[in-house]
Amino acid sequence: MSDNPAPPADLAASADPGEFGIGLRYSLHPASDNFVDVILGAISATEQAGVSDGLTVQTDEVSTLVRATRAPAEQLLADYLTRTVAEATARMNGGHLVTHVLFSRGCPGEITCEIGDLAPPEVSPITLEPTGVDAVAQWSLYPLMDGGSAHGPHLAPIERAIEQARAADVRVEASNFSTRLRGDLAAVVATMTNAWAGVGTEIPHVVTHATISINSPSPKEQS
Amino acid sequence: MSDNPAPPADLAASADPGEFGIGLRYSLHPASDNFVDVILGAISATEQAGVSDGLTVQTDEVSTLVRATRAPAEQLLADYLTRTVAEATARMNGGHLVTHVLFSRGCPGEITCEIGDLAPPEVSPITLEPTGVDAVAQWSLYPLMDGGSAHGPHLAPIERAIEQARAADVRVEASNFSTRLRGDLAAVVATMTNAWAGVGTEIPHVVTHATISINSPSPKEQS
Numbered sequence: 417m418s419d420n421p422a423p424p425a426d427l428a429a430s431a432d433p434g435e436f437g438i439g440l441r442y443s444l445h446p447a448s449d450n451f452v453d454v455i456l457g458a459i460s461a462t463e464q465a466g467v468s469d470g471l472t473v474q475t476d477e478v479s480t481l482v483r484a485t486r487a488p489a490e491q492l493l494a495d496y497l498t499r500t501v502a503e504a505t506a507r508m509n510g511g512h513l514v515t516h517v518l519f520s521r522g523c524p525g526e527i528t529c530e531i532g533d534l535a536p537p538e539v540s541p542i543t544l545e546p547t548g549v550d551a552v553a554q555w556s557l558y559p560l561m562d563g564g565s566a567h568g569p570h571l572a573p574i575e576r577a578i579e580q581a582r583a584a585d586v587r588v589e590a591s592n593f594s595t596r597l598r599g600d601l602a603a604v605v606a607t608m609t610n611a612w613a614g615v616g617t618e619i620p621h622v623v624t625h626a627t628i629s630i631n632s633p634s635p636k637e638q639s
Numbered sequence: 640m641s642d643n644p645a646p647p648a649d650l651a652a653s654a655d656p657g658e659f660g661i662g663l664r665y666s667l668h669p670a671s672d673n674f675v676d677v678i679l680g681a682i683s684a685t686e687q688a689g690v691s692d693g694l695t696v697q698t699d700e701v702s703t704l705v706r707a708t709r710a711p712a713e714q715l716l717a718d719y720l721t722r723t724v725a726e727a728t729a730r731m732n733g734g735h736l737v738t739h740v741l742f743s744r745g746c747p748g749e750i751t752c753e754i755g756d757l758a759p760p761e762v763s764p765i766t767l768e769p770t771g772v773d774a775v776a777q778w779s780l781y782p783l784m785d786g787g788s789a790h791g792p793h794l795a796p797i798e799r800a801i802e803q804a805r806a807a808d809v810r811v812e813a814s815n816f817s818t819r820l821r822g823d824l825a826a827v828v829a830t831m832t833n834a835w836a837g838v839g840t841e842i843p844h845v846v847t848h849a850t851i852s853i854n855s856p857s858p859k860e861q862s
Binding site: 514 | 666674675701706746747749783815846
């Protein structure tokens with residue numbers, strides 16, 4: 417046995433956020449004839465504020481892909497999403513805006529998810545300043561089993577994440593096929609981000625989707 | 640042993656679509672000041688055409704929940720979604736419209752998914768008439784492991800579904816965190832519905848999400 421053997425490459429302490437495929441896709445849907453200006457204005461304002469530092473941002477026909485290139489990935493992504501949605505809301509003058517977002521981790525490629533033996537990056541809970549924007553979101557959290565963790569009680573992390581959400585600064589309501597979150601935009605984004613990242617410490621490939629509605633003209637539900 | 644024992648209730652041949660939680664949630668996002676008329680007009684026209692027969696339709700603050708109450712559940716749901724989106728598109732006069740949809744099966748409840756020993760309902764591939772509406776969709780397919788099938792190669796059904804999609808009348812393009820489908824609205828909906836239902840014959844709880852974009856002003860990608 418030699419002294420100081422080099423550690424095997426696939427046993428690195430933890431992956432960087434890029435290698436681990438930590439990022440999101442989002443799309444803004446202003447219910448307005450002026451939607452192009454709202455979207456481009458919000459994205460531009462967020463970039464000019466420096467909130468996209470540490471991220472790569474790439475807009476295509478359907479959505480914008482945002483990937484973290486450094487830690488703290490979850491905080492950078494949540495800051496970016498919250499700021500962009502708040503900037504778009506400010507440009508709507510009280511009008512209706514919907515955002516769709518999916519956060520993904522553990523699947524850096526396209527169809528296949530090859531992370532080998534990379535250990536998940538360290539995760540710390542994120543915090544966001546309140547925005548003053550009221551939001552209601554349809555939220556789903558999906559631990560996927562293709563990342564090498566095909567055993568164990570997979571509903572348990574979801575139930576734990578929902579319990580933690582109940583303790584946060586949002587109202588959590590069960591609904592068919594999804595969970596409803598209601599509160600300040602920042603609290604909604606923080607809740608879904610922390611749940612997704614928290615499950616990600618147990619299961620490598622985790623995706624979460626939310627449809628976040630602001631200033632809907634539909635009457636609020638009683639609950 | 641008695642003659643003709645009654646079969647145990649939990650060994651019924653197959654669940655009805657309601658018991659198995661086969662349904663969808665969708666939301667229409669017209670990029671228009673006139674969005675309320677577009678949405679309500681499309682839903683109303685679809686109902687008046689009888690395309691919501693066999694379904695329960697319930698609109699809330701964020702989205703509309705559509706559940707099948709009889710077979711063929713997948714065909715009824717796909718017909719409904721395609722017709723409603725086509726009706727909304729017709730009301731946009733060439734303007735930009737985005738639809739977000741999630742199809743779910745195998746989780747009839749809210750947070751927990753208790754289908755017991757129900758066998759999945761029979762599934763037949765669906766067919767839809769072309770609509771003449773060009774669509775591009777960001778599509779994701781998620782087999783979930785909480786339904787009692789926690790063993791086996793879970794990426795295999797996904798890869799098979801994507802192979803089948805490639806053989807269908809859509810263009811299939813890999814992209815990060817999702818797959819891109821491009822073609823007639825009906826072909827896009829048929830592809831995602833058949834993939835979701837097909838995986839559902841192997842894994843009880845399967846969810847698929849799509850963000851379907853029509854008449855986007857963004858330049859089409861070369862590929």
